[in-house]
Amino acid sequence: MAEVTRDRWTGRVPFIFAAIGSAIGLGNVWRFPYITYEYGGGTFLIPYIIGLFVLGIPWMMMEFGMGRFFQRSAPGVFESIGKKWEWLGWWPVWVAFLIVTYYTVVIAWSLHYAISSATVAWGIGEAGAAGAGDYFFGTVLRLSDGPSILGAPVWSILGLLALVWVILFFIMFKGARVIGRVSVWLVIIPWVLLAVLVIRGLTLPGAVDGLNYYLTPDFAVLGQGEVWFAAFSQIAFTLSLGMAGMFAYGSFIAKRADVTNNAFITSFSDAATAFFAGFAVFSTVGFIMQALNIPIGEVSAAGLGLAFVTFPVAVSMLPGANALIGVLFFLCLFFLGTTSAYFLAYGGVISPLMDKFGSGRVKTTLIVCIVSFLVGILYTTSGGLYWLDIVDRTVSFYGLLITGALACLVIGWGFGTGKLREYLNETSDIKVGAWWDWLIKIVAPAGLIFVLIYGGFMKDIAPEGYEGYFNWSWPIWTILGITLVFSFLLQAIKTRGPKGGD
Ligand code: PHE
Numbered sequence: 001m002a003e004v005t006r007d008r009w010t011g012r013v014p015f016i017f018a019a020i021g022s023a024i025g026l027g028n029v030w031r032f033p034y035i036t037y038e039y040g041g042g043t044f045l046i047p048y049i050i051g052l053f054v055l056g057i058p059w060m061m062m063e064f065g066m067g068r069f070f071q072r073s074a075p076g077v078f079e080s081i082g083k084k085w086e087w088l089g090w091w092p093v094w095v096a097f098l099i100v101t102y103y104t105v106v107i108a109w110s111l112h113y114a115i116s117s118a119t120v121a122w123g124i125g126e127a128g129a130a131g132a133g134d135y136f137f138g139t140v141l142r143l144s145d146g147p148s149i150l151g152a153p154v155w156s157i158l159g160l161l162a163l164v165w166v167i168l169f170f171i172m173f174k175g176a177r178v179i180g181r182v183s184v185w186l187v188i189i190p191w192v193l194l195a196v197l198v199i200r201g202l203t204l205p206g207a208v209d210g211l212n213y214y215l216t217p218d219f220a221v222l223g224q225g226e227v228w229f230a231a232f233s234q235i236a237f238t239l240s241l242g243m244a245g246m247f248a249y250g251s252f253i254a255k256r257a258d259v260t261n262n263a264f265i266t267s268f269s270d271a272a273t274a275f276f277a278g279f280a281v282f283s284t285v286g287f288i289m290q291a292l293n294i295p296i297g298e299v300s301a302a303g304l305g306l307a308f309v310t311f312p313v314a315v316s317m318l319p320g321a322n323a324l325i326g327v328l329f330f331l332c333l334f335f336l337g338t339t340s341a342y343f344l345a346y347g348g349v350i351s352p353l354m355d356k357f358g359s360g361r362v363k364t365t366l367i368v369c370i371v372s373f374l375v376g377i378l379y380t381t382s383g384g385l386y387w388l389d390i391v392d393r394t395v396s397f398y399g400l401l402i403t404g405a406l407a408c409l410v411i412g413w414g415f416g417t418g419k420l421r422e423y424l425n426e427t428s429d430i431k432v433g434a435w436w437d438w439l440i441k442i443v444a445p446a447g448l449i450f451v452l453i454y455g456g457f458m459k460d461i462a463p464e465g466y467e468g469y470f471n472w473s474w475p476i477w478t479i480l481g482i483t484l485v486f487s488f489l490l491q492a493i494k495t496r497g498p499k500g501g502d
Contacts, residue, residue: 022340044231104376285310435452
């Protein structure tokens with residue numbers, strides 16, 4: 001077979017920006033604020049920060065390191081550890097695939113709002129503020145009464161979803177080189193936009209009340225397993241771990257490049273961005289509390305819709321520049337979402353498929369874009385928001401953490417953390433000590449398994465099920481089961497693609 005040239009970053013800066021771009025996404029500006037809001041505000045930051053250090057950073061080093069070591073994406077890495085483990089590289093591919101199907105829908109909502117903000121379509125002043133919730137759930141989503149009432153797709157969202165996939169296709173089909181270059185811009189522009197929004201938020205009357213909620217811890221909540229479950233899920237989500245992609249991004253690093261320092265830079269930039277975005281959202285929440293004279297609990301019970309309800313309310317209530325601030329915020333979401341979406345699709349799904357089947361990039365990219373779009377139609381229906389919630393629970397809570405725990409165990413005990421650590425330290429700026437071995441072999445998997453069972457499973461298997469949607473949350477277990485079976489089937493197929501090499 002001819003020598004295969006592996007897809008490559010064009011240098012350290014494009015790689016770091018691509019990694020940061022993949023990490024910083026809707027997870028920071030959309031998911032982090034609503035999860036923080038749902039799980040206790042300031043208190044949530046404690047398990048979040050613990051999760052960052054004990055779990056996130058060591059885990060990212062492992063994924064980058066293994067990808068670079070074997071020069072293959074996740075399935076190839078696990079196949080190299082032992083043929084019987086290949087499925088463990090495919091399961092996260094399914095997780096990435098399902099995430100990108102709904103992630104792109106949230107990007108489509110952002111585009112919708114970037115457009116409707118230009119005219120502040122939900123109205124200016126008190127009336128607009130009061131109507132922002134109805135605008136989102138009624139006019140934009142046409143929300144039905146439950147997940148079993150799907151209804152027709154909402155055409156405007158469906159059209160925008162198609163547009164998002166066309167844009168993604170054009171960024172992805174050229175591979176790592178283009179992704180690295182585009183990322184530099186798609187990271188810097190949102191940072192500037194976010195800075196503008198934070199300054200605007202902090203200078204609004206009432207901002208302090210929102211920030212108090214964001215920053216004051218209530219230690220009693222820390223005893224609840226679900227808070228830890230949510231925090232670990234958010235760490236994996238925001239750092240893009242547990243879903244195959246970072247293995248692939250690591251495999252595009254030249255063999256002698258740094259890993260550990262890059263993992264630190266990526267994780268810290270990501271956490272800092274989420275924390276910063278929290279100021280934009282919570283100062284706005286405080287402003288709404290004061291302007292409408294309501295307590296925090298009533299600002300928006302929107303959950304998944306927090307950014308899409310709270311922010312429009314604030315836009316209505318601004319003393320000036322309403323449309324401009326609205327457009328900026330939603331464009332920022334759009335840019336951030338896009339860099340992460342091509343990471344999910346390219347690193348998480350396309351690259352593993354190319355490695356396995358030896359198929360061409362353009363063809364593979366096209367197929368993945370079309371199939372993901374077709375699945376995405378589900379979330380554009382009237383019952384779509386419920387399904388988005390169910391699939392998020394399935395893959396981003398369970399999927400990321402289960403595959404992460406298993407990966408730590410197999411890599412830690414099967415491949416050997418000592419070997420990987422020596423390899424990383426050889427070329428990295430920051431040398432990691434033996435503590436890292438124990439985090440990967442014992443602390444991370446034990447912590448993950450504990451929160452999975454105690455924080456999630458025990459609650460979701462109750463008769464009323466997650467959010468009362470379905471008895472015993474059966475769709476969650478069904479989706480997990482089917483994707484696991486598919487992963488074993490893929491393992492059974494012979495690998496035809498490149499075995500690494502550069
Ligand atoms: N980390 C990115 C985000 O926070 C993208 C991503 C989302 C990656 C979900 C993996 C899983 O939005």
